[in-house]
Amino acid sequence: MHKYLIAVIAFHAFYAYSATKVDVAIIGGGLSGLSTAKYLAAAGKSFAILEARDRVGGRVLNANLPGGHAEELGAEYVGPTQDHVLALAKELSLSTYKAYTAGNSTFYRNGSLIHYQDTLGGIPPVDIASLIELATFMNDINEMASKIDLNAPWNTPDAESLDSVTLETWVNTRLSTADARILINNAIPAILSTEMKEPSLLFALWYIAAAGNETGPGTINRLIGVTDAAQDSRINGGSQLLAIRLAAKLGWKNIYLKAPVRKVKLENGRYTVASDSVTVSAKHVVVAMSPPLAGRISFDPLLPAGRDQLQQRMPMGSIGKAIAIFKEPWWRGEGLNGAGLSDKGAIRVAYDNSPSDGSFGALMGFIEADEMRRLDSVSLDEVKQAVVQSFTDIYGPRVEEATEVLVQRWDLEEFSRGGPVAYGPPGLLTQYGPYLRAPVGKIHFAGTETALRWPGYMDGAISSGERAAAEILKDF
Numbered sequence: 001m002h003k004y005l006i007a008v009i010a011f012h013a014f015y016a017y018s019a020t021k022v023d024v025a026i027i028g029g030g031l032s033g034l035s036t037a038k039y040l041a042a043a044g045k046s047f048a049i050l051e052a053r054d055r056v057g058g059r060v061l062n063a064n065l066p067g068g069h070a071e072e073l074g075a076e077y078v079g080p081t082q083d084h085v086l087a088l089a090k091e092l093s094l095s096t097y098k099a100y101t102a103g104n105s106t107f108y109r110n111g112s113l114i115h116y117q118d119t120l121g122g123i124p125p126v127d128i129a130s131l132i133e134l135a136t137f138m139n140d141i142n143e144m145a146s147k148i149d150l151n152a153p154w155n156t157p158d159a160e161s162l163d164s165v166t167l168e169t170w171v172n173t174r175l176s177t178a179d180a181r182i183l184i185n186n187a188i189p190a191i192l193s194t195e196m197k198e199p200s201l202l203f204a205l206w207y208i209a210a211a212g213n214e215t216g217p218g219t220i221n222r223l224i225g226v227t228d229a230a231q232d233s234r235i236n237g238g239s240q241l242l243a244i245r246l247a248a249k250l251g252w253k254n255i256y257l258k259a260p261v262r263k264v265k266l267e268n269g270r271y272t273v274a275s276d277s278v279t280v281s282a283k284h285v286v287v288a289m290s291p292p293l294a295g296r297i298s299f300d301p302l303l304p305a306g307r308d309q310l311q312q313r314m315p316m317g318s319i320g321k322a323i324a325i326f327k328e329p330w331w332r333g334e335g336l337n338g339a340g341l342s343d344k345g346a347i348r349v350a351y352d353n354s355p356s357d358g359s360f361g362a363l364m365g366f367i368e369a370d371e372m373r374r375l376d377s378v379s380l381d382e383v384k385q386a387v388v389q390s391f392t393d394i395y396g397p398r399v400e401e402a403t404e405v406l407v408q409r410w411d412l413e414e415f416s417r418g419g420p421v422a423y424g425p426p427g428l429l430t431q432y433g434p435y436l437r438a439p440v441g442k443i444h445f446a447g448t449e450t451a452l453r454w455p456g457y458m459d460g461a462i463s464s465g466e467r468a469a470a471e472i473l474k475d476f
Contacts, residue, residue: 022046024472025273025282027261027297030058031458032446033288034246035088035465041250043473048280049250050273052260052415056247058289059419060458062238063323063406069355070238071323071362073408075420075458078239079232081213081222082459084466085242089235092245096233097356099226100329103337108393109182110343115336121225124341126179133180140174142219145209150452153206154433163430167204168196182343189368190349191223192456193317194423198369203424210453210460218453226339226351230457236356239458260415265300266441284472288446288465290422291436292316293415303440310432313425314449316418320367320375320409322347322387324402329354329361331395338363340394346371346383347390363391363399367409376411383407421456422449437467442475444468 024040026033029051037047055061062070078085078096089096104115107124116125123134149156156162167188175181188196192207199207211218211230222229235241247255259275264285266272273280287294295311302308329352331338338352347365354362365387367375375383384405391399410419424433437450446468451460 019272019279019281020048021281022048023282023476024048024284024286025050025271025280026286026288027264027273028058028288028447029053029056029243029247029255029257030288030447031060031243031246031461032058032448032465032468033286034243034250035462036286036288036446036469037250037254037465038246039466039469040472043469043476045473045476047254048278048282049255050259050261050275050278050280051255051257054258056255056257057240057243058461059410059416060240060243061408062240063408065325065360067359069359070240071325071353071364071406072234072239073321073323073406074239074410076234076239077231078235078458079222079230080228081211081216082454082457083213084462085457085459088242088246088462092242092249094241094245095236097236098233099231100332100352100354101226101337101339103332103335105337105339106341106394108340108342108344109179113394118226118337118339121221121229122339123183126183127177130177130179130183133175133177134183137171137174137180137184138220141205141208142221145205145219146217148202148205148209150206150209152434153202154430156202159202159430162202162205163200163424163428164426165201166197166426167199167201170201171196183341186341186343186348187220187224189371190366192423193319193368193372193418193420195369198425199423200426200428202429206429207455210451210455213453231351234356242458261297263298263300264443271442284442284444284475286444286446286465286468286472288468290316290447290449292422293417294445299443303443304435306432307435307438307440310428310435313428313432314422315425316411316416316422317420318369318372318376318411319419320372320383320407320411321364322367322383322408323353323362323364323406324387324391324399325404325406326361326363326402329358330398330401331361331363332358336395340365342390342394345390345393346375346386347394350391350394363395365390372409372411376409380407383409420448439471442472444471
């Protein structure tokens with residue numbers, strides 16, 4: 001355990017506060033909760049962050065390796081139009097570096113390998129009919145996404161119709177070629193960590209529309225791409241440094257770790273927030289966590305029925321990450337950039353995850369949706385075997401040279417139960433979407449799901465905290 005974690009736990013255990021009075025109690029020490037605290041602190045308001053885990057960061061987690069290096073087991077990439085996370089990195093003196101793209105990408109299809117120069121934004125050179133169909137599909141879905149009301153997608157014209165069908169239902173009317181379907185079947189789990197049959201079309205369009213900023217509208221191309229897209233860059237030292245450095249700046253004395261909140265009760269104009277280790281009295285409360293996990297907290301008085309229904313009906317995606325570590329990034333010497341796609345196996349999308357200095361090699365693959373659910377119920381050794389087989393399919397027998405295989409199953413994390421975001425099945429947004437951000441009394445809701453732009457990403461988490469803080473400061 002890091003020395004700072006030991007110090008924080010020891011500090012709070014020693015003083016054992018029974019009731020701390022603050023202006024704002026923040027439930028959740030991920031990027032959204034820490035971002036909320038940042039803006040409150042700048043306005044001179046007192047706060048306490050109650051985090052269930054023994055660390056900060058939420059679904060942002062580093063695996064610390066020898067030599068001061070780190071591999072990201074959770075949220076990882078940053079890119080253009082992600083203005084909030086890039087600004088925070090700069091503020092915290094964290095530098096970024098470009099994802100490795102020199103060389104050929106790899107497509108494992110029907111038991112055969114295709115190496116190709118990526119000139120189509122992540123799309124391999126499949127047959128011309130599939131390419132034409134894919135181009136038309138992406139143009140159509142981008143055009144539909146451009147019409148979504150970002151602030152309130154449930155107010156989008158024809159929202160009821162768009163929210164009444166799954167993404168799969170719509171895709172089935174647009175794609176007929178085998179290669180086009182395989183590639184979209186890979187892309188959607190890589191974006192949402194769901195199968196296409198799970199989110200509504202409206203939710204998928206909203207997610208695409210939100211992948212941008214005021215000057216760069218969201219597109220599916222940006223979500224799946226690398227250079228100048230969602231997978232453009234990484235943070236030197238690992239993305240969890242965003243949370244660790246921000247927490248240090250806010251003051252560890254204001255952060256309670258291993259403090260899962262069980263109940264929030266309104267008493268005499270103040271909220272009593274009770275966790276396993278500390279009780280906080282506050283004028284305002286920020287619930288900075290995913291809707292399904294927020295549903296595990298008891299509220300008195302009860303939250304509105306619509307908010308409770310939202311929390312019950314908005315499940316997490318299913319995601320894991322696997323990283324194979326090597327003494328060197330040997331695939332680069334073979335003319336490969338480490339980017340890989342596969343039509344089978346535990347891993348369907350993979351990237352070169354080596355550090356900026358190339359001092360060792362790392363291949364990272366996402367385990368998504370049904371594949372993750374299948375592997376949630378097996379042993380860690382079995383997961384690693386499946387991962388090695390997938391990497392071998394894509395990169396060849398030298399994968400057996402891996403010195404270590406890291407695996408993170410977010411579905412099995414008690415205080416995550418999936419990721420990277422909670423999604424909206426058919427009917428969710430049009431029926432209960434207005435409850436997503438709406439305060440209840442002086443209880444406010446943050447978390448990447450509530451972001452106006454880049455939900456599901458670190459940028460969205462950070463901006464959601466800024467919004468929640470602004471709501472509170474208006475009241476003060």
